[in-house]
Structures are given as structure tokens and as C-alpha cells.
Amino acid sequence: MTIRIGIIGYGNLGRGAESALREAPDMELAAVFTRRDPRKISILTKGVPVLPYADSSKMQGEIDVMLLCGGSATDLPVMTPEIAAQFHVVDSFDNHTNIPAHFAAVDAAAKQAGKLAVISVGWDPGLFSLNRLYANAVLPQGADYTFWGKGVSQGHSDAIRHIPGVLDGRQYTVPIEAAVERVRRGENPVLTTREKHTRECFVVAEEGADLDSLAHTIKTMPNYFADYDTTITFISREEMERDHGSLPHGGSVIRSGRTGWDARTTQTIEYRLTLGSNPEFTSSILVAAARAAFRLAEQGQSGCKTMFDLPPASLSPLSPGELRATML
């Protein structure tokens, strides 16, 4: 039986999900929903309708799982509970601090409707979180480290773009390799914010802008740049388009722990992602989680889940026996 998928939101994440669905032998794209004018959106999959967001409720019975490809700031806090009252859903809610509140809201809506929701799917939160959990369960005595990058931070890029005098900006978060190496060696160092990452900014300024002043404004911006060593390179619009068009990202989760009766043995677990495209990778995880959501719902489960609750086998198109024979 083919799992019928709806995509809500056709930005980078929605387009990534559309591509990822092509590689899923047991799933098919049933419809794309948008809050923009559907006539102005052209998707890549032939024969699949683009419909107004408001019409999604009319598609009950036609769609098994909805992939919610909106943003975490304003879209998902409203959208996920709303849609989870009608469909099984998967979202990528990534505001770590607000996850408990989002979980509670989605859980209430999904339980009441007998639907299953999986929230905060992606790589951080998501695969990175899973690795933190497994590593802590196996090495209870130890320390966790997360390094991000090298990759584009959309939030920091937006912060630059909002400065008067800036036409465009791109910010790369860069892990400091010397710090990563100390962690890998099992030194369990105490690292400040500044010792873990640097921030590299590429900025297109308005003609005649005071570049020194712009650079100062960026470097001293609280929360975003003030706590980091930040470098700023002014470039042309052409250079921005030519050299900074993709959205690479990645990073590492490392746990270094101790085992043995006297806790003298060092053991290190590292999980590392090197991503050519952050949204394409994140949406590939959403698609795998949609499979798990569908299967858990078929078993009669409902309410809100995270990747912590999904049996690993439920993410794979292979049967349990095939998995044991080929991947164990």
C-alpha cells in the first residue's frame, strides 16, 4: 500500500520533500498546499495538484500524512496543531526552547482527533538529538559537544540583511578545528562560545555606505555576533550570486565519556554531517519520519511523538527481516 503524502508550504523545504518523495518506493505525493496563489506555483511532479491551504481539510481521506514545511517562528506553532486535528503530520519545529510547549499543544490536538504527529524532525533537532540520546545512554559519565558548520545560518544572514545600508548578506558558522580536535582527543575541555565557532559574513552594501560603520554594527550585534570572532567581507551582488547561492551546512555531535571500574578509559562517539544542502537533507528526514508516523498510526497510536519515540526500523522501507539480514 502506497502512503499518500501532502506537502504544506512550497519553499526550500517543500521542494526538498518533493524530490525526496521520488526516492521513496512506498510513498507518493498527493497534493501541495500553499498560502500563496496556487496558480503562481509550478511544482516539478507531473499531475499533482497545487491547492490553497484553506482547502486542505477537504482532502481528508485522500492524504495519509501531511509534511508541514513552514517556518518555526510563526507558521508551525499555529499550523501543526491545526492540521494535526485532521491528518497525521510531521513538522520540523526547531526552536529548542519552545519544544515542550509546542509538544503539549500538538499532543492535545492530535490525541483528540486520534491522529499521530511527529514534531521537531530534522538534524538539529532530529538526528543530532538522537545521537545525544544514544551517546548519553551508553556513556552516562561524560560531556557533550555540538559544533555547527561550516554552513549558512539563515537567522544570522537575516539579521545582517535587516541592517540599513545592507542589500544582501550571507553568514557562515564555522567550527574552530582546534576545539573540535581537543574534544575528539577526549580532553573534555570547557569551551566558551568564542572558542567553539567563528562567524564569517559576506555583505553586499549600498553604494556609498560607510563600510567601517556597517562592520562595527554587525560585529557588536548582541546575541548574534558580539560573543564571536566575526569576519566581514564586502562583496558585489554578482559575487554573492556566483559564490553564495547554495545552502550548505553540517556539524558534529561528540560525546566523550569514561568507562571502567575506576572510570579511567576514554571512549568517544562522534556523529558528523557534511551537507551540500540543508533544506534538501532536512526534508529527506521529514519523508522518512512520515513513513514512521503512518506505521505507528496504523498500529493504533496517536498523539505527539518525536524521533526519540520512533523505533528505528519504522523509518525504513525495508521489512524487519530485511533490515536484520542486510544492515545489522
Next chain:
Amino acid sequence: MTIRIGIIGYGNLGRGAESALREAPDMELAAVFTRRDPRKISILTKGVPVLPYADSSKMQGEIDVMLLCGGSATDLPVMTPEIAAQFHVVDSFDNHTNIPAHFAAVDAAAKQAGKLAVISVGWDPGLFSLNRLYANAVLPQGADYTFWGKGVSQGHSDAIRHIPGVLDGRQYTVPIEAAVERVRRGENPVLTTREKHTRECFVVAEEGADLDSLAHTIKTMPNYFADYDTTITFISREEMERDHGSLPHGGSVIRSGRTGWDARTTQTIEYRLTLGSNPEFTSSILVAAARAAFRLAEQGQSGCKTMFDLPPASLSPLSPGELRATML
């Protein structure tokens, strides 16, 4: 409620499990079982009995989960079904080819008794397998690579020790860094056995032994060394004890895949272990899996499982809410 654990077998793995249990706030060691003379075994935990293997059945009601710390060649194929008919069990069966048969035998015994068994727990099979599964679910188009080491291979060390003229031997499996780097870069190379690992042997020979002949015998041994570039260093008994007493290991699982409508984006997932002690790490995983086994059994589940079937949260002593708040 404290989970009461029994350990069967008090070799490197059993001793590692004993230490790991000290770090588990929700578990306690109830008894150690051995097929040797219990009076000759002195364990580290105060006040815990060492009992004959044959008496294990008398401890039903006193022990919640048995950790089976025997070998995969001859112990576990018999022991796991036998004990799974009386207790919830966790084993580290690591003969990949025979996993389906072992699973079937354990599943039948456990189901009939209403017990829950988790087999093939460790890092390969185990954490490496989980990472193969997750990476394949997320990146269905791609290639998998597993590199082992640098670490001691017990099987290869044993093979050396069985050669006439050899007093002791230690074999390290060493990944070829140039190959690892090609995989990390997303080249998806086709690699022969010889291109992935070298084998480094340290050998204590009998006095007067023909060292050239011994080296030739090792290097040409089919299955073990013939397909590899093997280096042999003859050392003294003192050097063996001084420099080769620990059991380090580790390795990487890497999947390099493609995403996007035209499958042009390279995405790479790497999971890497650097282990000061292979048996201490493996037994730490057994202890976490025992927690999961107990919880699944409490929910009424029975039969044979692998780490593929365990919801990640079930391995952690933290509650689902604590996990979401601290690790997601």
C-alpha cells in the same frame, strides 16, 4: 523501581557490564553466574553473589534482565534461547551471517515463555547498524562504507597465536586514511578489501623459530591476512605486556548520498567511534539495552528484538519529558 540485573559470564564483557551498572541510577547488579568454579571468581561489587550457571533458573523472581556475556561462536547460540525461556535477556551475538537463525531460535523460546530478548547489541552489530539504518532511510540514494580500527581484532590475534612457533600475538586492524578521506569527500569510490584496511601484527616467537617462515605463514593465511597488506613486527614478551595490554577499537560508518530533483547534491553522514576499551564500551551498550528490554516487557511485549526495534527513548534513564527538554 530498580531493575535487577544478572550477569552470565565474567570475562572482559561481564566485568565491563559490572562497571557500567554502577553508572545506572535505575539498575542494580543482583548476581553473577559462571560456568567456572564460583569460589575462584572474585567480583568487584560488594555483597553480590557469584553462583553456578546451572543455578540461574533458581533465581527467577530475583532478577529482571540477564546480560549474556558469553562468546558468539559457541556460547550464545545455546545460552540465549535457553535463558530467554526463563528471563528477559540481552546478548551481543555478533556473527552477522548467522543473525537471522539466531533471531528465529531466540524469538521462539522467548515468545513461548512470554519473555523479551534483545540480541546483537553492541557497536557492530549495534550502534553501527543503527547508523546504517538511519542513514539509508534518510538518503536512499547512496553508498555505505564501514571502516574498523585502529583496534585489536581478537579473531585475527587468535589466528596468529595458533601458529606453531608463536607464543603470543596481537593484531591491529587499521583503516587506510586515504580511503576514508575519499569517502568523506563524497566520491563514492569502489574499494577493494586491500584498499580499505591494513593489518599490523605484533608477534612473540619461540626462541630459535624461523621468523621469515612465520611471517610468510601469517601473510598468506587465507581469509585472515592474504587479502590485506600485512606488516609483522617481532617483539619480546615484555614488550607485548608493556605496549599491547589494552583492547582499543573503533571505526566509522559513512554513508554518502545524493538529494535533489536531479540528484546533484552530495550529503555525507559519518558516525565514528574511538574506543579505549572495546569490551567496556560494548557492555555499556548491553546495560542500556537491558533498560529498554525491561520497559518493553513491562508494556507487555515479548519475543526477540534488536536495537532496530527499540524506541531510542527506551534506552535512557530520563523520562520522555526530560529528554525533550534537555536533548532534543
